[in-house]
Amino acid sequence: PSESNLIRATLFPGDGIGPEIAESVKQIFKVADCPIEWEEHFVGTEIDPRTQSFLTWESLESVRNNKVGLKGPMATPIGKGHRSLNLTLRKELNLYANVRPCYSLPGYKTKYDDVDLITIRENTEGEYSGLEHQVVRGVVESLKIITRQASLRVAEYAFYYAKAHGRQRVSAIHKANIMQKTDGLFLKCCREVAEKYPEITYEEVVIDNCCMMLVKNPALFDVLVMPNLYGDIISDLCAGLIGGLGLTPSCNIGEGGIALAEAVHGSAPDIAGKNLANPTALLLSSVSMLRHLKLHDKADRIQDAVLKTIAEGKYRTGDLGGKSTTTEFTHAICDHL
Amino acid sequence: PSESNLIRATLFPGDGIGPEIAESVKQIFKVADCPIEWEEHFVGTEIDPRTQSFLTWESLESVRNNKVGLKGPMATPIGKGHRSLNLTLRKELNLYANVRPCYSLPGYKTKYDDVDLITIRENTEGEYSGLEHQVVRGVVESLKIITRQASLRVAEYAFYYAKAHGRQRVSAIHKANIMQKTDGLFLKCCREVAEKYPEITYEEVVIDNCCMMLVKNPALFDVLVMPNLYGDIISDLCAGLIGGLGLTPSCNIGEGGIALAEAVHGSAPDIAGKNLANPTALLLSSVSMLRHLKLHDKADRIQDAVLKTIAEGKYRTGDLGGKSTTTEFTHAICDHL
Ligand SMILES: CC(C)[C@H](C(=O)O)[C@@H](O)C(=O)O
Ligand SMILES: CC(C)[C@H](C(=O)O)[C@@H](O)C(=O)O
Numbered sequence: 001p002s003e004s005n006l007i008r009a010t011l012f013p014g015d016g017i018g019p020e021i022a023e024s025v026k027q028i029f030k031v032a033d034c035p036i037e038w039e040e041h042f043v044g045t046e047i048d049p050r051t052q053s054f055l056t057w058e059s060l061e062s063v064r065n066n067k068v069g070l071k072g073p074m075a076t077p078i079g080k081g082h083r084s085l086n087l088t089l090r091k092e093l094n095l096y097a098n099v100r101p102c103y104s105l106p107g108y109k110t111k112y113d114d115v116d117l118i119t120i121r122e123n124t125e126g127e128y129s130g131l132e133h134q135v136v137r138g139v140v141e142s143l144k145i146i147t148r149q150a151s152l153r154v155a156e157y158a159f160y161y162a163k164a165h166g167r168q169r170v171s172a173i174h175k176a177n178i179m180q181k182t183d184g185l186f187l188k189c190c191r192e193v194a195e196k197y198p199e200i201t202y203e204e205v206v207i208d209n210c211c212m213m214l215v216k217n218p219a220l221f222d223v224l225v226m227p228n229l230y231g232d233i234i235s236d237l238c239a240g241l242i243g244g245l246g247l248t249p250s251c252n253i254g255e256g257g258i259a260l261a262e263a264v265h266g267s268a269p270d271i272a273g274k275n276l277a278n279p280t281a282l283l284l285s286s287v288s289m290l291r292h293l294k295l296h297d298k299a300d301r302i303q304d305a306v307l308k309t310i311a312e313g314k315y316r317t318g319d320l321g322g323k324s325t326t327t328e329f330t331h332a333i334c335d336h337l
Numbered sequence: 338p339s340e341s342n343l344i345r346a347t348l349f350p351g352d353g354i355g356p357e358i359a360e361s362v363k364q365i366f367k368v369a370d371c372p373i374e375w376e377e378h379f380v381g382t383e384i385d386p387r388t389q390s391f392l393t394w395e396s397l398e399s400v401r402n403n404k405v406g407l408k409g410p411m412a413t414p415i416g417k418g419h420r421s422l423n424l425t426l427r428k429e430l431n432l433y434a435n436v437r438p439c440y441s442l443p444g445y446k447t448k449y450d451d452v453d454l455i456t457i458r459e460n461t462e463g464e465y466s467g468l469e470h471q472v473v474r475g476v477v478e479s480l481k482i483i484t485r486q487a488s489l490r491v492a493e494y495a496f497y498y499a500k501a502h503g504r505q506r507v508s509a510i511h512k513a514n515i516m517q518k519t520d521g522l523f524l525k526c527c528r529e530v531a532e533k534y535p536e537i538t539y540e541e542v543v544i545d546n547c548c549m550m551l552v553k554n555p556a557l558f559d560v561l562v563m564p565n566l567y568g569d570i571i572s573d574l575c576a577g578l579i580g581g582l583g584l585t586p587s588c589n590i591g592e593g594g595i596a597l598a599e600a601v602h603g604s605a606p607d608i609a610g611k612n613l614a615n616p617t618a619l620l621l622s623s624v625s626m627l628r629h630l631k632l633h634d635k636a637d638r639i640q641d642a643v644l645k646t647i648a649e650g651k652y653r654t655g656d657l658g659g660k661s662t663t664t665e666f667t668h669a670i671c672d673h674l
Contacts (some may be wrong), residue, residue, distance in 0.1 A: 141483075
């Protein structure tokens with residue numbers, strides 16, 4: 001692609017295995033001729049007073065300006081007086097929806113072979129309000145906050161996404177039989193939005209029942225939308241169905257059209273720097289980023305190459321039972337491009 | 338057993354299929370010669386002002402006096418101005434621990450064949466406080482309450498149970514990385530109790546990771562203890578692994594040594610009265626009740642007979658893919674006694 005057509009995207013390689021898997025993405029994007037120019041940012045070594053965290057102000061500005069980015073794993077440094085890096089990103093960039101497509105990878109066997117669903121998680125409030133206090137000695141409380149604004153926003157995104165991706169059904173996950181006011185408001189907002197999408201089936205499923213149905217028959221679900229903590233739980237459960245967080249992409253949608261894709265697995269310090277890491281989650285996240293940019297051709301090509309490489313099984317990293325290095329796996333994908 | 342040795346136990350047959358599956362338990366207890374005298378109580382048709390619910394004061398008094406009981410499914414009547422029957426029981430009887438053994442049933446195939454774990458759920462507080470309000474229009478909050486007293490109480494029970502049942506490990510499930518104060522207090526209490534049981538391995542697992550591990554490899558877990566909502570979610574997830582709520586027993590432990598065993602599935606009004614219901618969950622719950630009474634011989638005999646009948650597969654109810662009636666299934670179990 002010619003210089004002038006390049007889209008600038010922020011890249012946070014992150015910690016641990018982050019730089020190695022980010023390298024894999026950069027290579028594959030080059031071979032696939034993706035019109036992306038990366039602007040790399042690293043987690044700082046000191047707290048930036050403007051962000052109260054190890055994330056620099058400049059790195060956040062970069063995402064705000066580019067409106068699109070990709071993020072590797074970030075290990076929040078131990079110690080007090082600063083916020084988790086992931087939570088800081090969500091808050092500072094107003095990343096209100098966390099979207100995780102989760103589908104069975106052809107050729108990679110788990111107990112489930114028919115998973116094909118999307119979890120869409122409210123990412124800014126709910127049980128993650130950070131509002132907690134001790135009432136009296138031995139009695140503590142946490143506040144779960146649900147607002148009409150944030151609920152409508154994530155519901156709108158879920159239905160928009162469902163329609164854009166040809167999905168048939170949106171399930172709102174809740175516990176409104178117990179939390180009638182908070183989860184009740186969340187459901188009310190989902191229902192309001194659902195009315196604007198008569199072509200999409202809308203249903204409401206209680207979270208405990210949802211988890212039971214997911215492990216019995218995940219094919220029952222299509223797009224799921226839910227408050228923050230339920231999304232945290234259910235997205236990991238779904239990742240488990242298809243093999244774990246090393247295989248699932250994630251993309252955070254923020255106000256003003258921001259999309260920050262991320263691998264949600266850890267930084268795996270034990271294997272960092274050893275050329276052993278599996279770049280799949282970051283690669284599939286970069287595919288989500290491309291789709292957000294409507295670069296569906298590039299997205300399809302890369303996704304196909306990744307899936308084919310895994311399906312063939314000749315080159316697989318250790319976490320998938322193989323013996324390949326990150327580099328060998330990456331080359332195999334490039335060969336498929 | 339002679340009259341004088343009889344132990345009185347309260348029986349709530351419950352609604353829908355409740356009376357049929359309760360009948361099955363009564364028959365099997367007779368054939369197995371269990372020294373139990375049932376005191377039956379029914380859900381009222383009007384609100385009892387002393388309980389503010391359709392549960393009569395007398396029925397609660399019966400459990401308080403007998404200290405042991407068995408409960409079928411109860412459908413909370415629709416309408417305002419009264420509390421859910423299940424929540425009323427938990428609150429009024431101070432049923433602080435909900436214990437659900439969950440194990441793969443030999444011969445009944447699911448995707449998992451190595452499940453053998455116990456979930457122990459705090460049953461009185463947490464996200465179920467009922468404290469909710471609207472802060473301003475469009476902003477609502479729910480309070481999650483964690484107390485030292487209730488956390489210690491359920492942790493004590495979990496370790497006591499683990500030891501009494503020869504279990505090796507207790508995992509406390511939490512989200513203390515986000516809810517540092519509430520879940521943090523819960524963990525602190527678990528740690529305190531764990532110190533008194535050096536022979537039992539204690540670990541802490543974040544709930545999202547726990548759900549992923551459970552669907553990937555449930556054999557990693559033994560006894561799990563957790564706050565109310567996590568217990569609600571995880572116990573249903575685990576039930577799903579082995580086939581659903583129709584197969585899993587449950588027992589509620591209350592202050593003063595009360596044990597109220599219950600089938601946690603619904604009342605299935607669609608098949609009520611048709612002799613089609615599967616009594617397994619209520620039967621295995623009655624086994625939990627017998628174990629609580631230290632009647633392990635009787636418990637073993639009934640449990641074996643139920644499991645053998647299911648394993649043989651000749652007599653199975655419709656929910657398990659069979660064609661037997663409740664009566665036929667019950668007779669088959671009696672034949673095994
Ligand atoms: C690390 C943790 C704070 C985070 C969360 O709870 O949201 C993680 O589990 C996730 O899902 O991104
Ligand atoms: C019916 C509902 C209130 C109840 C709960 O949430 O506790 C149920 O799911 C259970 O697990 O017993």
